[in-house]
Amino acid sequence: MEERGSPDGDPARSLEQGPQGQETPIQVVLRVRPMSTAELRRGEQSALHCSGTQTLQVSPPGGGPDVAFRFGAVLDGARTQEDVFRACGVRRLGELALRGFSCTVFTFGQTGSGKTYTLTGPPPQGEGAPVPPSLAGIMQRTFAWLLDRAQHLGAPVTLRASYLEIYNEQVRDLLSVGSPRPLAVRWNKTRGFYVEQLRVVEIGGLEALMELLQMGLSRRRSSSHTLNQASSRSHALLTLYISRPRPQPQQMPPLDPGEPPASGKLCFVDLAGSEKVAATGSRGELMLEANNINRSLLALGHCISLLLDPQRKHNHIPFRDSKLTKLLADSLGGHGVTLMVACVSPSARCLPETLSTLRYASRAQRVTTRPQAPKSPVAKQPPRLENEMLQLQEENCRLRFQLDQMDPKAPGLHGARGAWAQRNLYGMLREFMLENERLRKEMSQLQSSRDLAWGEQQVLAQQVQELKGRLLSACSIWPGPAAAPLCPYLTPAAPCHAPPPLCSCLCCHLCLLCRAPLAHGACPRREGHLPQVLDPKAPGDMPLSARPPPWAPPCSPGSAKCLRERSHGTGVQTEVLAEMLTGKEVVPSAPPLPVGPPNTPPVLRGGAGVANLAQKLEALRHQISSSLRRGQSQPPPSEGPQRGPDQVLPPH
Numbered sequence: 104m105e106e107r108g109s110p111d112g113d114p115a116r117s118l119e120q121g122p123q124g125q126e127t128p129i130q131v132v133l134r135v136r137p138m139s140t141a142e143l144r145r146g147e148q149s150a151l152h153c154s155g156t157q158t159l160q161v162s163p164p165g166g167g168p169d170v171a172f173r174f175g176a177v178l179d180g181a182r183t184q185e186d187v188f189r190a191c192g193v194r195r196l197g198e199l200a201l202r203g204f205s206c207t208v209f210t211f212g213q214t215g216s217g218k219t220y221t222l223t224g225p226p227p228q229g230e231g232a233p234v235p236p237s238l239a240g241i242m243q244r245t246f247a248w249l250l251d252r253a254q255h256l257g258a259p260v261t262l263r264a265s266y267l268e269i270y271n272e273q274v275r276d277l278l279s280v281g282s283p284r285p286l287a288v289r290w291n292k293t294r295g296f297y298v299e300q301l302r303v304v305e306i307g308g309l310e311a312l313m314e315l316l317q318m319g320l321s322r323r324r325s326s327s328h329t330l331n332q333a334s335s336r337s338h339a340l341l342t343l344y345i346s347r348p349r350p351q352p353q354q355m356p357p358l359d360p361g362e363p364p365a366s367g368k369l370c371f372v373d374l375a376g377s378e379k380v381a382a383t384g385s386r387g388e389l390m391l392e393a394n395n396i397n398r399s400l401l402a403l404g405h406c407i408s409l410l411l412d413p414q415r416k417h418n419h420i421p422f423r424d425s426k427l428t429k430l431l432a433d434s435l436g437g438h439g440v441t442l443m444v445a446c447v448s449p450s451a452r453c454l455p456e457t458l459s460t461l462r463y464a465s466r467a468q469r470v471t472t473r474p475q476a477p478k479s480p481v482a483k484q485p486p487r488l489e490n491e492m493l494q495l496q497e498e499n500c501r502l503r504f505q506l507d508q509m510d511p512k513a514p515g516l517h518g519a520r521g522a523w524a525q526r527n528l529y530g531m532l533r534e535f536m537l538e539n540e541r542l543r544k545e546m547s548q549l550q551s552s553r554d555l556a557w558g559e560q561q562v563l564a565q566q567v568q569e570l571k572g573r574l575l576s577a578c579s580i581w582p583g584p585a586a587a588p589l590c591p592y593l594t595p596a597a598p599c600h601a602p603p604p605l606c607s608c609l610c611c612h613l614c615l616l617c618r619a620p621l622a623h624g625a626c627p628r629r630e631g632h633l634p635q636v637l638d639p640k641a642p643g644d645m646p647l648s649a650r651p652p653p654w655a656p657p658c659s660p661g662s663a664k665c666l667r668e669r670s671h672g673t674g675v676q677t678e679v680l681a682e683m684l685t686g687k688e689v690v691p692s693a694p695p696l697p698v699g700p701p702n703t704p705p706v707l708r709g710g711a712g713v714a715n716l717a718q719k720l721e722a723l724r725h726q727i728s729s730s731l732r733r734g735q736s737q738p739p740p741s742e743g744p745q746r747g748p749d750q751v752l753p754p755h
């Protein structure tokens with residue numbers, strides 16, 4: 104028999120002729136098995152007649168008009184297994200799978216119609232007895248052809264396989280290590296429906312693949328009933344994953360663990376046969392199996408019917424109704440290339456089931472898919488990564504261009520050395536940029552610290568100046584009650600503007616009233632100052648020592664700050680002076696000083712600048728004491744007891 108591949112609707116041919124992604128109908132081949140020995144023994148008549156290679160005539164046993172069914176190919180009982188293999192065009196499907204398409208071959212029909220025989224040949228005659236090569240089914244023939252084809256391809260081909268069955272609506276791994284346990288069917292966007300934790304075995308050669316097939320067949324559930332001595336009680340799916348190396352960018356993300364390589368696959372599905380329980384005589388477990396088989400086949404038929412409706416096809420197809428429809432979803436309604444082999448018995452006794460199969464097959468061949476080879480891993484990247492990759496490539500080009508522009512005539516920058524230099528220069532450039540960035544940050548931090556310190560320094564310098572000024576003023580005007588004047592040169596007997604020698608204290612080098620530098624020890628404006636300092640007409644005949652200094656706030660009765668109301672114990676003047684000198688306004692950036700008991704030296708708080716200021720204050724206080732002591736010691740110092748620095752001002 105000639106190999107098929109040219110009839111209308113042949114998926115392999117139409118894919119070769121047109122662009123992929125076009126609507127392609129599911130290809131259906133009808134096989135009529137020969138009358139079995141049992142059927143012949145019972146004297147049953149054939150109701151089916153093949154007319155030509157594509158048409159089947161059905162003659163009702165009671166008479167009436169024939170009904171014709173047309174399929175891609177119709178094969179009568181005389182056709183050999185090799186004929187069937189050729190007529191189904193499975194080699195073309197294999198070619199498509201090698202090119203990356205997802206291809207499915209599945210058989211369906213009533214129980215005992217020859218589905219398993221068509222796919223894998225007759226059941227083994229004994230334990231370990233191989234199927235004679237002439238009776239080998241589509242699967243063995245495809246395996247042999249594929250491995251032979253792979254050997255003759257220029258590039259190596261990797262084959263892997265999985266084998267599962269759906270028994271009583273449970274997925275079981277026929278290649279599992281140990282007894283098979285139910286596996287979950289999951290769905291995700293990239294893979295569609297898939298079986299979780301399904302074992303996928305790498306195939307070393309034809310022998311290994313045949314062994315794997317035999318192992319699966321022997322583990323598959325089968326039972327005997329009236330219509331079939333070795334009836335399969337499950338749907339079986341053997342999938343071959345075919346990967347061929349293709350030119351790829353070097354850095355590819357790893358595949359999901361357990362995910363087969365992104366390449367072609369060829370799946371063989373041997374459906375369990377539909378059966379009328381009354382006809383098969385199934386009871387108990389057999390009946391349960393039959394019900395499950397029928398239910399899943401019904402779900403499959405329902406999906407096929409919906410897929411025929413162009414309005415509903417793109418809406419909702421209930422593939423989730425059964426495990427079988429989930430796992431066939433892509434083959435029926437997706438991007439796969441699908442071939443169905445409908446198997447029927449010729450016996451007139453089976454005609455109702457045969458007609459049902461023929462209608463089923465007729466509908467199926469009007470279902471279309473949009474075959475599509477899996478996209479390369481590059482195309483499967485999420486858009487964000489693709490964009491990033493493009494940006495990096497652009498940046499790479501730009502940097503290379505910049506490096507080329509740097510010194511195109513540089514000696515030795517050609518060939519391999521040039522490439523090496525470019526790589527290194529690029530690395531160096533990156534390092535320099537990072538270093539620059541780091542230094543820029545450091546510099547900015549140092550600048551802020553410097554600005555801060557400079558500001559603080561300015562404030563402190565100003566405060567020190569103010570303190571000095573106040574100290575000088577205090578020294579000149581605060582003689583203390585009944586005490587010697589602060590400076591001997593301020594006394595009427597020895598005015599400060601007298602000719603030198605000056606004392607060593609600082610205040611003696613500036614005019615105490617106007618702060619003008621003394622010229623040769625005398626203030627040029629001395630005449631104007633003296634009446635203010637020693638005003639004979641002091642208000643209220645207040646002794647000079649009791650008068651408030653000119654900078655003091657007006658004294659109000661009851662005011663705690665009124666000097667007249669203060670206690671004038673030992674050192675009170677120092678206290679007042681210190682208070683005036685270290686008031687809030689003196690250290691604007693520091694918190695206010697705590698109010699301590701009398702005689703308690705003011706406690707300064709704040710930062711380092713404040714501590715320095717305190718030291719300066721102490722130094723100034725010491726200067727004041729020294730100068731006062733000098734004033735008191737005009738009479739010889741031996742006259743009175745030695746006083747400490749805090750006792751320089753005489754008691755009131």
Ligand SMILES: Nc1ncnc2c1ncn2[C@@H]1O[C@H](COP(=O)(O)OP(=O)(O)OP(=O)(O)O)[C@@H](O)[C@H]1O
Pocket residue numbers: 135136137139180212213214215216217218219220221224225226331333334335336374375376377446
């Ligand atoms: N074309 C054929 N030539 C010779 N014998 C065949 C042919 N087809 C089927 N048979 C025989 O018919 C019997 C039933 O075939 P098979 O087991 O393949 O049917 P089935 O459709 O798979 O049934 P089930 O659905 O119950 O598993 C087997 O003994 C098988 O050897």
